[in-house]
Each structure stands twice: as structure tokens, then as C-alpha cells.
Amino acid sequence: MTFNIGIFVQDNAEPLDFTGPFEVFNNTSKFVDSEQISVFTIGETADPINAQGLSINPTYSINTCPTLQILLVPGGGTTKLMENQQVLSWIEQIAPSTNYLLSVCTGSLIYAKIGLLLGMTVTSHFGSIQYLRENYPDLDVDDSKRYIDNNTVITSAGISAGIDMALHVVEKLWGLDIAYKVTKYMEYNWERTDINVNLDHLKSLVDMT
Amino acid sequence: MTFNIGIFVQDNAEPLDFTGPFEVFNNTSKFVDSEQISVFTIGETADPINAQGLSINPTYSINTCPTLQILLVPGGGTTKLMENQQVLSWIEQIAPSTNYLLSVCTGSLIYAKIGLLLGMTVTSHFGSIQYLRENYPDLDVDDSKRYIDNNTVITSAGISAGIDMALHVVEKLWGLDIAYKVTKYMEYNWERTDINVNLDHLKSLVDMT
Numbered sequence: 001m002t003f004n005i006g007i008f009v010q011d012n013a014e015p016l017d018f019t020g021p022f023e024v025f026n027n028t029s030k031f032v033d034s035e036q037i038s039v040f041t042i043g044e045t046a047d048p049i050n051a052q053g054l055s056i057n058p059t060y061s062i063n064t065c066p067t068l069q070i071l072l073v074p075g076g077g078t079t080k081l082m083e084n085q086q087v088l089s090w091i092e093q094i095a096p097s098t099n100y101l102l103s104v105c106t107g108s109l110i111y112a113k114i115g116l117l118l119g120m121t122v123t124s125h126f127g128s129i130q131y132l133r134e135n136y137p138d139l140d141v142d143d144s145k146r147y148i149d150n151n152t153v154i155t156s157a158g159i160s161a162g163i164d165m166a167l168h169v170v171e172k173l174w175g176l177d178i179a180y181k182v183t184k185y186m187e188y189n190w191e192r193t194d195i196n197v198n199l200d201h202l203k204s205l206v207d208m209t
Numbered sequence: 210m211t212f213n214i215g216i217f218v219q220d221n222a223e224p225l226d227f228t229g230p231f232e233v234f235n236n237t238s239k240f241v242d243s244e245q246i247s248v249f250t251i252g253e254t255a256d257p258i259n260a261q262g263l264s265i266n267p268t269y270s271i272n273t274c275p276t277l278q279i280l281l282v283p284g285g286g287t288t289k290l291m292e293n294q295q296v297l298s299w300i301e302q303i304a305p306s307t308n309y310l311l312s313v314c315t316g317s318l319i320y321a322k323i324g325l326l327l328g329m330t331v332t333s334h335f336g337s338i339q340y341l342r343e344n345y346p347d348l349d350v351d352d353s354k355r356y357i358d359n360n361t362v363i364t365s366a367g368i369s370a371g372i373d374m375a376l377h378v379v380e381k382l383w384g385l386d387i388a389y390k391v392t393k394y395m396e397y398n399w400e401r402t403d404i405n406v407n408l409d410h411l412k413s414l415v416d417m418t
Contacts, residue, residue: 015235016395019228019263023368026224026261039262048266052235053248054228057257057264126396158396159232163369186225187335187367191398 002036006068009041009058010087012077013051016159017104021072024166027182032174040065044087052076062090068098070169074162075105075125082113091116101153102169104162108155112136120150125158146191164191211245215277218250218267219296221286222260225368226313230281233375236391241383249274253296261285271299277307279378283371284314284334291322300325310362311378313371317364321345329359334367355400373400 005025007018022039029037042065043049043058060066071094081087092114095101103111105125111117112132121140124132129143142148147156147165149172156165167190171179183190214234216227231248238246251274252258252267269275280303290296301323304310312320314334320326321341330349333341338352351357356365356374358381365374376399380388392399 014232015228016232019224019232022263023223023225023228041263053268054231054250055266055268057266059262059264158394160372160395160397185367186369188369189398189400 002038002066003070004066004068005037005039005070005072006042006060006065007040007072007074008087008091009043009049009051009056009074010077010081010084011049011051012080013049013074014076014105014159015051015054017074017076017107017162018051018072020160020163021074021102021104021166023186024163024170024182025070027185028170028174028178031178031181034174044084062087068094070100070102071095071098072102072104072162072166073107073110074103075107075109075128075158078106078109081110088114099152100169102165103155104165105156105158108132111153111155112139116153117150117155120153121148122150122153122155123148123157124155127158161191163188168192211247211275212279213275213277214246214248214279214281215251215269215274216249216281216283217296217300218252218258218260218265218283219286219290219293220258220260221289222258222283223285223314223368224260224263226283226285226316226371227260227281229369229372230283230311230313230375232395233372233379233391234279236394237379237383237387240387240390240394243383253293271296277303279309279311280304280307281311281313281371281375282316282319283312284316284318284337284367287315287318290319297323308361309378311374312364313374314365314367317341320362320364321348325362326359326364329362330357331359331362331364332357332366333364336367370400372397377401 007022009018025039040059042060046061049056106128108122108124117139121142123142132141146161147168156162167179216231218227234248249268251269255270258265315337317331317333326348330351341350355370365371376388
């Protein structure tokens, strides 16, 4: 059986949110011998998707994609996506049969809207932490970590943190040796630590208004 | 005048090589008020490009793209691209009028082939350092840095190093404050140091054969 990793791409998706994990999982598929890993994009339809100027042709639409072991929802364009009943219903429908639900950045707002994060500790882009706390008081929103693992649901902080989360998933599913091979190939300095000291440092550098 | 940043995408391009810098420059355009920055992809033709499973519709082809201030050539698929006379001729032709030539990963092999790196200190993905040294003995190939700035030509190491190089270019052209705003928005831990201690550490972790 092929291990299917589906990366949803919505209109106005933040490019690195989905291309970072795509890169990680695609390279993982080259290093894992024990099973066939397939990594692909999914659009609401088969039409090209404008991801903030990067035009993507999805491999599948939500009507044609195979059963997934992993679904990843990126951030960007999520305000509009939260009102898209067709996509929300699709995620709600496949969630029980999908082994792992991952989100990057504001992708966690989609899972929150559907009610898939109930009782969990979650994160998002720093710009959406307050929104999550105010609108979903039942969630434990923790903005001190790059990614937070609730076993089958794993949310990450903003944009680049999706790369670190994807590497964490690789370690979790295929082991640390494979994850290190991927970081080495990508020449990437994986932020493995749960506590993101560097993010706090970055936050202190510039006041963004 | 618009400041045009053209990101070439070849068949089999490594996704993060071009999407990482795309993300950096796209966000830069939101923070820079002094001029209009346009970031777009360029294909050999207008047809979709298969970037290792990520299908991209280029904004321009090499026949339609406007005058560039920056050209970026990513790695991946470079063995084939080095034999593509049409693309090599196009780069050779636009190079004198392009303010900055950037490469990520094995993209530097394309510039080397055209003779644009003569007398420079350059880098590439660690897997292609030996190839560059053997085939271009006139180049000073330095594999100890994330990126190397020769003023108008800037080459970076493998894959994720393109993000660090792009941030360096942002600092160089629009200042450190803008670069930090981008890193903060991306929640990215920029490896600003020229000496890449982390890369050496990664190299020591796993023996890749």
C-alpha cells in the first residue's frame, strides 16, 4: 500500500507553508525503503491555484484524491477558506480515516472551525494566536513552540515552522536517522526543540504593527 | 519603475530552491514602501513545469519576461539544463542588463557553464562541490558558507540555504530592518553568519552514500 501524503493548497495559500513540507516529505520518500511514499498537492478543483503569485496545478482535486494517511492544510487565504463549506465538509468527511492531520500557520484555524482540535494544545502563526484564543476558548493555545504534537493532530507555528514540523513527523513515523538524512540533503538546520528560543528572539527584534 | 525579481524554474527543479526565495522576496515586497517589487516565475516556455511533483505555471516564458533586476536560478534538473542551449543563451543574453544573478544549490553550475563566475568564490549543494572543483579549476569553490556574495553574483549552498541568501539580498538592497521584518513574518531563524557551523554539524551527523 502506498503511504499517501496529501498537501491541500487553497487560493492565496502562503507558498512556503506547503512547499516546505512538500520538500521534506518528497525527500523522505527517496530515503525510506520500507514503504512507498507518495506526496502530492490537492486543490478544491483541478484548476490552477494562485498561491500569492505562485501558480500551482494540483495533482488531485478533493473529488479525485485517493485515501490519505496524512493531510496537511497550509495557512494563507484561510479567512476565505473558513467560509468554504465544500472544502470544510470534505476535510470533516476524510478526517476519521486520515491517520495524521497536520497544519502549518493559520491552517489550524480550519481544523478549529471544523471542531477537530477539541481539547488539544495547538498553535498557529503568531498573528492569529489571539484570534484562536478569543474564538476557541476551549483550546489550549500555546505560542511558545514551533509545533505541537497531539498524536494524530499536529499543528505548527508560522510559515517556516512547517518545515520543522514535517521533519518531526518524519522522525515520528520513519525514525531520526531518516529525518537527519533529509535535513542533511536539504542543508537545513532543523529546530528540533519544542521550545522555540529563536522565535522569541526574532519577536523581540522588530516591532511589527 | 518596478523592481523585477525573476525566478527561473526548470523541469525537475528542487521545489524549496525556488519557493524559499520566492517567499522571502514576496514578503519583502509587502514591507518595502520606497519602490514597487514584483516577484514572478519564468519558464523556458509558458507550459506547466514539473518541479519534482509540484506543477508550476510560470508567469512568464523566457520570450515574454520583462527586464529583470534580479534573476535567480535554482538547482535540480541542472544536468539537463546545462545542455539546454536555448536557456543558456537567454541567461547569457540578459546577464549584462540584470543587476544581480543569484543561484541556489546546483543553480551555480548553470552560471559556471556560461562563464559568468570567472574569478569568483562560489558555492553549491555539497553534492556538487567536487564536480565544480574538477570541471572549473579557475573558480574558488568554498563549501564552508551558506552563501557567497560577489557583489553582483551571489551563490548559495543547497536547498534551504537559498532562504538565507535571499534574506542577505534583502538586507543588501533594502536594509536589515526590512530583512528582519521578513524573518519575523516567516518565523524563520535566519542563518546570517557567513560561516555555516550548523551545516558542518549536519554533515557530521549522518554518512550519506
